[in-house]
Amino acid sequence: MTIEPGLYHLLFISTALFFIGVYGFFTRRNLITMLMSIELILNSVNLNFIAFDKYLWPGKMDGLFFTVFIIAIAAAEAAVAIAIIINLYRSHQSIDVENAEDLKY
Amino acid sequence: MNEFLTLMKSELVLTGIIFLLLFIKIGKGMKNESLLSLIQLLLLLNFIFSFFFNKEGNLFGDMFYTTPLIAFQKSILNLGVYLISLLCSDWLKKTQHLPEFFLLMLSALLGMFLMISSGNLLIFYLSLELATIPVAAMANFDLERKRSSEGAMKMILSSAFSSGILLFGISLIYGSTGSISLPAISQLLNGSPLQILAFVFVFTAFAFKLSIVPFHLWTADVYEGSPIAVTSFLSVISKGAVAFIFITVLYKVFTPMLEIWYWMIVILAIATMVIGNLFALRQQNIKRFLAFSSIAQVGFILVGISNADYLGIASVVYFVLIYVFSNLAAFGVAAVIAEKTGKENIDDYKGLYKTNPFLTWIMALALFSLAGIPPTAGFFGKLFLLTAGGARAEYWFILVAALNMIISLYYYLRVVRAMFMDKNDNPVEPVKTAPVVKMALIICGGGIVLVGLLSWIFEYIKTLQY
Numbered sequence: 320m321t322i323e324p325g326l327y328h329l330l331f332i333s334t335a336l337f338f339i340g341v342y343g344f345f346t347r348r349n350l351i352t353m354l355m356s357i358e359l360i361l362n363s364v365n366l367n368f369i370a371f372d373k374y375l376w377p378g379k380m381d382g383l384f385f386t387v388f389i390i391a392i393a394a395a396e397a398a399v400a401i402a403i404i405i406n407l408y409r410s411h412q413s414i415d416v417e418n419a420e421d422l423k424y
Numbered sequence: 425m426n427e428f429l430t431l432m433k434s435e436l437v438l439t440g441i442i443f444l445l446l447f448i449k450i451g452k453g454m455k456n457e458s459l460l461s462l463i464q465l466l467l468l469l470n471f472i473f474s475f476f477f478n479k480e481g482n483l484f485g486d487m488f489y490t491t492p493l494i495a496f497q498k499s500i501l502n503l504g505v506y507l508i509s510l511l512c513s514d515w516l517k518k519t520q521h522l523p524e525f526f527l528l529m530l531s532a533l534l535g536m537f538l539m540i541s542s543g544n545l546l547i548f549y550l551s552l553e554l555a556t557i558p559v560a561a562m563a564n565f566d567l568e569r570k571r572s573s574e575g576a577m578k579m580i581l582s583s584a585f586s587s588g589i590l591l592f593g594i595s596l597i598y599g600s601t602g603s604i605s606l607p608a609i610s611q612l613l614n615g616s617p618l619q620i621l622a623f624v625f626v627f628t629a630f631a632f633k634l635s636i637v638p639f640h641l642w643t644a645d646v647y648e649g650s651p652i653a654v655t656s657f658l659s660v661i662s663k664g665a666v667a668f669i670f671i672t673v674l675y676k677v678f679t680p681m682l683e684i685w686y687w688m689i690v691i692l693a694i695a696t697m698v699i700g701n702l703f704a705l706r707q708q709n710i711k712r713f714l715a716f717s718s719i720a721q722v723g724f725i726l727v728g729i730s731n732a733d734y735l736g737i738a739s740v741v742y743f744v745l746i747y748v749f750s751n752l753a754a755f756g757v758a759a760v761i762a763e764k765t766g767k768e769n770i771d772d773y774k775g776l777y778k779t780n781p782f783l784t785w786i787m788a789l790a791l792f793s794l795a796g797i798p799p800t801a802g803f804f805g806k807l808f809l810l811t812a813g814g815a816r817a818e819y820w821f822i823l824v825a826a827l828n829m830i831i832s833l834y835y836y837l838r839v840v841r842a843m844f845m846d847k848n849d850n851p852v853e854p855v856k857t858a859p860v861v862k863m864a865l866i867i868c869g870g871g872i873v874l875v876g877l878l879s880w881i882f883e884y885i886k887t888l889q890y
Contacts, residue, residue, distance in 0.1 A: 337592055344585055353581060360588035367595035376602045382595075385546055385604065389591060392553050396587075399557050400580045403564050407573040419574040422645040 329370035336363035350404045350414040354397060361393045430479050431490050434498045435541075437473060438534045441466050442527060449523040456517050460509075463526055464860070467506040474499040480889070486605055487544040493888040494540055497668045497741060504661045504748045505533055510864035511756035512653035514763040525565060528558040529657060536665035540672075545594050545604040548669070552590070555665065556583045556633070559658060563650040575649020582642040586632030593625025606677050613680045623681055626673075627688065633666045636726065637696040640719050644703070647715035652762060655711055656755035659718045664744040667725055671740055675732065682732055689730045690821055697723030697828040704835050708769050710758050713835070714751070717794060720832055721747060727825050728809035735815065738886045739808035745881075746793065746805040749871035753790035756865050757783045764855045770839055775848035780855055784843045786865045793872045795836040796829050801876030808882065 322328075340359030347353050365386045372382035408414050429436065445463070448454060454462070474495065482489035509516070509526075516522060535554030542548040560583060564576035598604055600619050601612035613619055628639065635643040647655045674685055700720030707713040728739045760783060761776075762768050777784040793802030806829065814822045857865070875881055 340588070344581075350577065350581075354584075357581075357584045357588055360585070361591065364588070364591040364595050367592070368598065371595065371599040375599060379602060381546070381604045382598055385549075385594075385598070388546060388550060392550065396553065396557060396580070396584050399561055400584065403560065403573065403576045403580055406564055406567060407577050410568075410570045410573050416577075419577060421571050421574055422578075422648055 326370055326374040329366060329374075333363040333366035333370065336360075336366065348415050348417055350407070350416060351401075353416070354400055354404075358393060358397070361389055365389055427481060428483060430477055431481050431483055432488065433477060434470075434474055434495070434502075435534060435537050437470055438530055438537065441470065442530050442534065445523045445527050445530070449527070453523075456519075456522050459522055460513055460516055463522075464506070464509050464513075467502070467509050471499065471502040471506050474502050482543060486607060487547050488538070488541050489543045490541050491889055493737070493741070493885075496885065496888055497540055497664075497744075498537055500741070500745050500748060501533060501536060501661055501665060504664070504752065505529065505657070507748070507752050507756075507864050507868065508653060508656050508661075510860050511656070511752060511868075512759050513860050514858060515651060515653055515759060519565070521565075525562065525653075528562045532556075532558040532562070532657075533661065536661065539669050540665060542669070543606050545597070545606065545609075548606075549587070549591065549594065552633075553587060555662070556587070559654070559662060562654045562657070563646055565654060566651050569649075571649040572651065573649075575646045578642045578649075579646045582632060586629045586639070589625050589632070590629030593622045593627075593629065596622035596625065606673075610677045610679055613678065615680050615684075620681065620684060623678060623684070627685070630666065630670045630673075631692065634663060634670060634722055634725075635719050636692050636722060637699050637719070638692075640696070640700070643719060644712050644715040647718075648709055648712045652711065652755060652759040655715075656752055656759070659714065659755070660748050660751050663718065663722065664748065667722075667729075667740060667744060671729055671737055674729065675737065686730055686732065686816070689726050690818070693723050693726035693730065694821070694824055695723075696720070696726060697825060701828055701831045701835070704832070707835075708771065710768050710770055710773070710839075713770060713839070714754060714758070717832070717836070718751065720828065721751075721794070723828070724806060724809050724825065727813035727821070730821075731812035731815045733812075733815060734886070735808075735812045738882065739805075739812040741885050742882050743805040743809055745885075746801040746872070746875055749868045749875065750790045750793035750800075750802055753786050753865060753868035753872065754794065756861070756868060757787040757790070760855060760857055760861060761852055765852055767852060770842055772852060773839065774842045774846040775851035776843040779851050779853060782862070783855065783857070783865075786869050787843065788840050789869050789872050791836040791840055795833050797833075799873070799876070801872050801874075804876040804882070 337360055340356045343356030344353055368382035368386045404414055411418050478492055478495040480491045532555050535551045538551035539555055542551055560576055560580040563579050564573050566572035601609050603609055632639045697720050700716050700723055704713055704716035725740055728736050793800035796802045796806040810822050810825055
């Protein structure tokens, strides 16, 4: 027996993905993993847009356009973030957020 | 075609400057001093040009629109960037990567311009990213300093996280209304629970960018870590631009949810003012001190935003104009002293009046204006904000804001007392300020005094159409 996937299945997956990303962002201490968690959040948004586009607003292209731009921007953001992380590694010899603790309170 | 040229002229001029800098960088390059003078001249021309040929209209199927008020907001931002390029010229002359610095800064400014004029969530998101990603790279500009890279890391992670939250909110709005055009959304919103959830997500993202209290933690760290030129850009230009678009989004798009966001703004304004003030009390580093003071100022801007009518917009724009002058004067003095002596602590400012009377007077004027003491413009700015906030007759709210102004007086005057009265065996030696920097400081000081006294400025902002 096969279940035809509906809007609610996709929304369930994307919301779960969003909160997994948030959880990872809050608990992981490695900067690269935190960046990966942000990518999870952005991908959950992409899934949301495509699901809404397919099931609720077929024929409108807005959601698909948005997805394409999110993917591009995520790449740009990751490029800058990784450059900053490399520089942080040069000065701190580590990419653990716990070690970057000069600035406090 | 002609319409395209006139409506997008601020963006086109800025793009022209960016490309010019790019070509200078690719070409054989110029000496830092002459390049800096060239950039300052271009920015001045850009600022003057922003007052001419302002028309209203929209382009690209409502994706981009402009009105006289938006043109005025862009002029304020242009003025701020010009003043920063003057005030920090000591530091800028010494950096190895001067063209890159201005490339990043002007790209961020271009993003802010597009963000203010955006009539569509897609353009809004793209320009928001264009306004934040270069700033994160700028925060890391002191490549050798550990603190700079730490501040930049905190900035890029928190801004990426907040844009993720914003996107989730936007996707829910798209799901429930089927449109991403701002005027269409405001027609289609009906206050269903899904839309309220989406609104909370969007609001949270704005709160991150504006550093409203539960989301303010990155602010002080980034401000302290980055070079002062970047800190002043972040605290004045970035804050101002986000405040402008925030007010537009709340007033024009989320009008059906007025009851919900009014109370959110009231609660967050109180929290922002109280916590910003309490943390500012115990700061020793001048940049960190100004960071928490700018958080408290955002609380006052929120008081004005709660008006939900035209007076709210006028008072916020007027306050941002004053805030540009007063905050840049304070940061300018701090930049001069930090660049020449390396001192950034408030204790180092003790006895500054004996050695540097000019800098002390400008700093005192700026701090008085930030605190809101009558002859300076800051008083009038706060007055209009609180008047706008009192439109709903929730007078206890205005009372809390006024009490917070008294608390803030304590820590601003602490710095003034340290500069004028305290004795210091080892004061800051007399600093020679370059003529350009002196001119910029005088412009800021003149702005602080005149913008408040010339009442036609506020009247002019009130007549502008939005």
